[in-house]
Amino acid sequence: MPDLSVNIAGLPFKNPVTTASGTFGYGDEFRDFIDLGRLGGIFVKAVTGKNRDGNAYPRMAETSSGMLNSVGLQNKGIEHFCHEIYPRIKNFNTNIIVNVSGSTVEEYVEVAERINELDNIPAIELNISCPNVKLGGMAFGTIPSMATEVTAEVRKVYHKVLMVKLSPNVTSISDLAKAVVDGGADVITLINTLLGMAIDAERRRPVLSTITGGLSGPAIKPVALRMVWQVHKAVHVPIIGLGGIMNATDAIEFILAGASAIQVGTANFIDPAASVKIADGIESYMERHKIKHITDLVGALRTE
């Protein structure tokens, strides 16, 4: 049996397959479809300081090989998460990681500090890359000095594994990666959605209420792979890769490019069992290629 376990910044994962924030709810929605204990981890929906209603409808447009969304961080805020959601999910037999979002440095710090108190949450993922909020959000993820600042401020109050999720909407992803490592990030997750737009020509109107939105799905995979590869060469912290992963082959490609683990996002909508099938598929790939440890594949792309 090949060994799929990975250790990311000191945190053990039974396999490299996790699910992406915003595409997996709080995990319990998938209980009818899969055994959550088969996953390496679950990244739950973004949590902010206060309740957010999110953006107006319509929030979704289907595209060739993908979709645009403008959900806008709808959630009931950190107190609701701690009292209503955490008790419900804390005993899942997998790593539960919370995606932390905000509009100001203070908000990120407030949420991170509260989550630091929750025993069964071993890590947070700072979302400095959401394209769907007017204030902050993506600004933190596109200006290196701001990315360093928000990471460093959260680092002061958060004592477990600190992951930072990067936006692909930048000229140099390596500069942003270096900036968050300087701020104290233990792990880098990439990529969030690519800023895009859809137009209804008949009505001569934008499809989304916010005009622009975040593109996800197979359409963004080549961009995501390139960025994982560039960041792998630029910094020495572990990388969690995602963007358009639909099957085990896609996942292996991300691992070869330098990801220590991967996240399954939009694929969950089409096949709610996609994540578990990907874990099985990685195992058969390893058997077929006689790979004993998944870690032997991380960054193992041969370029000469």
Place this chain on the structure above:
Amino acid sequence: MELKKLVEDLRVTGVTRLNKRHFTLELLSPVKLPLILPGQFAQALVENSPSTFLRRPFSIHSVDYQKNTLRLLIQIKGPGTSHLAELKAGDHLNLIYPLGNSFSLPFTKDVLLVGGGCGVAPLLFLAQFLNQNNIHPTILLGFRTREEVSEIDAYSRCGKVLITTDDGTEGEKGLVVDHSIFQREKIEFKKIYCCGPDAMMKAVAKIARMNNTDCEVSLENTMACGFGVCLCCITPTDKGNERVCVEGPVFNIRRLPWK
């Protein structure tokens, strides 16, 4: 009540072309059908259609627990539904189901069902369910034209059927809200269930409100997942933004900000 959701390949056992734009699929489940309630829907995977990336939602049109089959009524709109129209007996269709909430049982026997377009789909199942509870509703169905009037026999077995067509080729001419049952000073129904285009549901809701009649509508919305995790399908209600695929698709009009 929480019902277990399944992801299954169902076998197509019957395709009935109702007219140019509508057809029904009868689908046989490989496992015992779960409990399905009227108003619930399924997310269908459209295979081999490159421009159809996401699943497509369809209401459950009827259920036959003895044959272990369910039926969908589909209107051809774009690439996804055109592709489904090519399915033949023996093919498979992957569904996630049953999804969403359901219509509630009424506290009265004076019940009216109103449907238009593909919005008639959940009403047959609802009418059959009401019959099992000894309620024989009046069923008002709106169609574009005579050629599209279909499955009237099935509805007639459940209750009294009234028809409108846009062009007057069958039943009364006009929209469902133009029907003579609505032209009286006070309508005779104590509960209305409605499904159809947005404008139609809003017009029916207005009549219900004026008559102080309880009314449930089944909303349509663009969906990505269909089971509550993407938050793309929201609608504003008295509790803020709620998911049409989980808290809906059926809402009491009291809870909607419709004037």
